[in-house]
Amino acid sequence: MRIAVAADSAGVALKDELRELLRTDTRITEVSDLGVPDAADDRAYPLLGIAAAEEVAAGRADRAVLVCGTGIGMCISANKVAGVRATVAHDSYSAERSIKSNDCQVLTMGARVIGPELAKRIVAEWIGHAFDPASASAAKVARISEYERT
Numbered sequence: 001m002r003i004a005v006a007a008d009s010a011g012v013a014l015k016d017e018l019r020e021l022l023r024t025d026t027r028i029t030e031v032s033d034l035g036v037p038d039a040a041d042d043r044a045y046p047l048l049g050i051a052a053a054e055e056v057a058a059g060r061a062d063r064a065v066l067v068c069g070t071g072i073g074m075c076i077s078a079n080k081v082a083g084v085r086a087t088v089a090h091d092s093y094s095a096e097r098s099i100k101s102n103d104c105q106v107l108t109m110g111a112r113v114i115g116p117e118l119a120k121r122i123v124a125e126w127i128g129h130a131f132d133p134a135s136a137s138a139a140k141v142a143r144i145s146e147y148e149r150t
């Protein structure tokens with residue numbers, strides 16, 4: 001699995017921790033860090049979130065983990081990219097369902113909302129979940145894709 005990570009200045013410290021976690025995860029073959037590199041970089045979250053979501057939409061990344069202050073701005077931004085389903089999640093159950101119910105390729109988190117250890121645990125769990133295209137949820141997700149095509 002190839003993962004892109006990105007953050008704004010509010011989320012960069014947590015993004016860096018998550019990137020290092022992902023780099024040691026044997027399930028991950030590639031981690032691309034799209035920035036920001038440090039908190040002095042004041043690029044706004046939509047630039048980073050859209051850039052990462054475009055990597056997913058183009059098939060250059062399988063999933064993305066995005067961090068801002070709340071996770072909300074990153075989530076809204078990533079969801080503007082056609083074909084991308086992003087969710088903000090700070091709990092294990094929502095993160096699991098974001099895959100199993102919604103086939104989300106993008107997880108967003110708020111560094112001002114969640115501590116790094118819990119965030120790392122949830123990301124590690126999220127990576128381990130897989131969407132079942134034969135499940136009853138698949139037709140529901142397909143309706144979203146159909147709407148996007150109209």
Ligand SMILES: O=C(CO)[C@H](O)COP(=O)(O)O
Nearest residue numbers: 010068069070071072073074
């Ligand atoms: O959390 C953010 C966007 O959802 C971002 O990190 C901070 O945004 P701001 O409150 O508009 O500065």
